[in-house]
Amino acid sequence: MMYRLTVLLFCFFIVQSAVAEQKAQSQLQISTPVWPGFTNADGTGAYADLFQLIYPKDQTELVWHFSNFGRAIHLVQQGKHHMVPGLSAYESGNEHQGLLLSAHPFDFxxxxxxxxxxxxxxxxxxxxxxxxxxxxxxxxxxxxxxxxxxxxxxxxxxxxxxxxxxxxxxxxxxxxxxxxxxxxxxxxxxxxxxxxxxxxxDPIYLAFADNESGRLFKALWDKRFLSLYKTGQLKQFYQTYPQLTLPNLH
CATH class of the missing domain: 3.40.190.10 (Periplasmic binding protein-like II)
Incomplete structure (x- = not known):
C-alpha cells in the first residue's frame, strides 16, 4: 500500500512539473517601448493584436515588458525576454548580435x-x-x-x-x-x-533571442505569418489597421 502511495505521489509531482513547464513555455515575453497605437502600456494596440493573431490566446500568453528601445533590444540579446519588435535589417552588427530576425518584415x-x-x-x-x-x-x-x-x-x-x-x-x-x-x-x-x-x-522585423525558446517562437511566427498570408487572413487583418503596411511576400 505504501509503495502504491509513493508511486502515485511521484506521478502527481511529475505531472505537476510538466504542467508548470508547459505553462512557462507558453508565455511570450515581449520587450518593447510604448508606441501609442501600436504597443500601448495596457497591452493593447495594432502590434499587440497582430502578435495575438499569430500566437493564439489559448496557446500563448503575451507578457509585456516596457522600456526604451535600446534597453528593450539589450534585454532580448541577453536572453531575458523572447522578442522585440521594430528592428531594421540595416541595424548595426552590435544591435543584431544575439538576435534572430523574422524571415519576413511585418511592417514598414x-x-x-x-x-x-x-x-x-x-x-x-x-x-x-x-x-x-x-x-x-x-x-x-x-x-x-x-x-x-x-x-x-x-x-x-x-x-x-x-x-x-x-x-x-x-x-x-x-x-x-x-x-x-x-x-x-x-x-x-x-x-x-x-x-x-x-x-x-524601411521594412521592419521582429527580433528573437538566439536561444532555444527564442528559436521556437521565431519558427512559430515565420510559419504562421506565411500561412495566414497565403489564406488572405493577414490581408484582412491589416485592412482594419491603416497604420500598418502588409509586406508583399510574393
Missing part, C-alpha cells in the same frame, strides 16, 4: 524629416549629410539612410521637436505614424511652425 517605418522652413530648405535624401541631424535613441538611421555617421540621439519625439525649434539641430528624423500618434496626445509639443518631408520607407 516611413521616415520623415522634420525641419523649420524659415531656417532649413525642404530636405532631400541625398543632401541629409550636410545637416545637423537628430533621431530617437537606438534607431541607427544613419545605416538606413546611408549617412556617414550617427546623428544626435534623443529620448523621445518631444525632445526632437524642441531641438529643431530651438535650432540645436537642423532636422529631426522620426517615424511618421509615431509622430502622428504623438501629436494626437495630450500635452504634445505642437508641430507648427515646423514641417515634415517624407524620406523613405
Amino acid at each position: 517605418d516611413l521616415i520623415v524629416a522634420i525641419y523649420d522652413p524659415t531656417h532649413t530648405a525642404p530636405p532631400q535624401l541625398e543632401l541629409l549629410k550636410q545637416h545637423k541631424l537628430a533621431w530617437d535613441l537606438a534607431y541607427d538611421l544613419h545605416l538606413v539612410l546611408g549617412l556617414p555617421e550617427k546623428g544626435y540621439e534623443v529620448l523621445d519625439i518631444k525632445q526632437g521637436l524642441e531641438l529643431v525649434k530651438n535650432r540645436r539641430v537642423d532636422i529631426y528624423l522620426a517615424e511618421k505614424s509615431e509622430l502622428h500618434q504623438y501629436l494626437k496626445g495630450e500635452g504634445a509639443v505642437q508641430l507648427q511652425p515646423l514641417r515634415y518631408q517624407e524620406m523613405l520607407r
Whole structure:
C-alpha cells in the first residue's frame, strides 16, 4: 500500500512539473517601448493584436515588458525576454548580435524629416549629410539612410521637436505614424511652425533571442505569418489597421 502511495505521489509531482513547464513555455515575453497605437502600456494596440493573431490566446500568453528601445533590444540579446519588435535589417552588427530576425518584415517605418522652413530648405535624401541631424535613441538611421555617421540621439519625439525649434539641430528624423500618434496626445509639443518631408520607407522585423525558446517562437511566427498570408487572413487583418503596411511576400 505504501509503495502504491509513493508511486502515485511521484506521478502527481511529475505531472505537476510538466504542467508548470508547459505553462512557462507558453508565455511570450515581449520587450518593447510604448508606441501609442501600436504597443500601448495596457497591452493593447495594432502590434499587440497582430502578435495575438499569430500566437493564439489559448496557446500563448503575451507578457509585456516596457522600456526604451535600446534597453528593450539589450534585454532580448541577453536572453531575458523572447522578442522585440521594430528592428531594421540595416541595424548595426552590435544591435543584431544575439538576435534572430523574422524571415519576413511585418511592417514598414516611413521616415520623415522634420525641419523649420524659415531656417532649413525642404530636405532631400541625398543632401541629409550636410545637416545637423537628430533621431530617437537606438534607431541607427544613419545605416538606413546611408549617412556617414550617427546623428544626435534623443529620448523621445518631444525632445526632437524642441531641438529643431530651438535650432540645436537642423532636422529631426522620426517615424511618421509615431509622430502622428504623438501629436494626437495630450500635452504634445505642437508641430507648427515646423514641417515634415517624407524620406523613405524601411521594412521592419521582429527580433528573437538566439536561444532555444527564442528559436521556437521565431519558427512559430515565420510559419504562421506565411500561412495566414497565403489564406488572405493577414490581408484582412491589416485592412482594419491603416497604420500598418502588409509586406508583399510574393
